[in-house]
Amino acid sequence: MELPSELRYTKDHEWVSIEGNHAKVGITDYAQDALGDIVFVQLPTLDGSVSAGESFAEVESTKSVSDIYAPVPGRVIEINSELVDSPELLNTSPYERGWICVLEMSDPAAAGELLTADSYLGLIS
Helix, strand or coil, rough: CCCCCCCCCCCCCEEEEEEEEEEEEEEHHHHHHHHHHEEECCCCCCEECCCCCCCCEEEEECCEEEEEEEECCEEEEEEEHHHHHHCCCCHCCCCCCCCEEEECCHHHHHHHHHHCCHHHHHHHH
């Protein structure tokens, strides 16, 4: 299982890459493996505002439908439209091509509450 140390994580299995006040969001390798083959992604609304912990996207796999939760509060400034035609990128490239969206954080300090790779590993072990 891949778990990049430079990323931050949530207890709901999202990963977050912080760059300034922008947060790129996706699902972890652990999550995609648990979900199985992903067949559909409902992306968040571009320019929509989200609260931390709010469901803002959805992933459908051959096993189930799962909500994706905003890891930090903010506004959706970019979505990965490649997932519309290729939802399997969440399985094959969860940390590179399979990202879901980019948030402009309204409260960058909230990123400090996210888990480190070691803390996340402790959660899933």
